Amino acid sequence: MLISTSFFKSCKNPSIEELKKYGIPKHVAVIMDGNGRWATSKKLPRIFGHKKGAETLRETVITCKDLGIKYLTAYAFSNENWQRPRQEVLELMKLFVEVLGRELEGLIRNDVKLNLIGLRELIPSDILAVFENAEEKTKHNKTLVFNIAFSYGSRQEIFQAAKKMAFLYREGLIDLEKSDHNIFEDYLLTAGIPYPDLLIRTSGEYRLSNFLLWQIAYTELYFTKVLWPDFGRKHFLLAIKDYQQRQRRFGKL
Secondary structure (H helix, E strand, O other): OOOOHHHHHHOOOOOHHHHOOOOOOOEEEEEOOOHHHHHHHOOOOHHHHHHHHHHHHHHHHHHHHHHOOOEEEEEEEEHHHHHOOHHHHHHHHHHHHHHHHHHHHHHHHOOEEEEEEOOHHHOOHHHHHHHHHHHHHHOOOOOEEEEEEEEEOHHHHHHHHHHHHHHHHHOOOOOHHHOOHHHHHOOOOOOOOOOOOEEEEOOOOOOOOOOOOOOOOOOEEEEOOOOHHHOOHHHHHHHHHHHOOOOOOOOOO
16 A cells, blocks of 8 residues: 555654554565674674674564564575685574574564575585474464575576476476466475565665565565664664555556
8 A cells, every 4th residue: 555645754763553554565575785894894703793683683573573574584695605705604604503593482482483495405404404493393383484595596496496397397297388487486495485575675785686586576675775783673664664655566557
């Protein structure tokens, strides 16, 4: 629902209650950019930026739950990130384990379902076990589905889906002549998850960085110069307010 211009101008810091009167996106995706630059600007090691970014993500999950958003997808670690310096990757893996261990009970208590989206064969077995344990313990939760895109790359995802379909077609298990593009989505890592309504990218970068390329064909994009560790609740609510100003036509009039 498009909110009135007067509301948009007068409400610089919208509240949860005010925003819920209008159209809340069902699915929000976030590219959490700027952790390293945040730390560097404060003359701190880069890992401190990632630790602060983890706190921001926790606050974002809570805000989504308060707003009634049903799906949140966070770009946590790309396939390309494996090429970062070995020490930084090791520190990030340790941080992921710490954060998941610390937050798991909170996810369970708040009825949040955790879902890993990524190429699991590239993830070290001990790290993967932590993710899959969290998935198992939260699998029946329904209030919010929290997708963590980890070891994820959209081009690789699309290519793997195409390979699966080609194999099934060769074996006579699917009939492409009677199918449309919807069948392709069944072979993506996001199968069963609705497309994002809104994609937020922080830190002033204006690119998608190999994230959900198939899924965001009609997603509303929101870019901000705020670095992810500083992207608090008020910034998220402003992004939702901006989303409510959009007219989503999906190619129609």
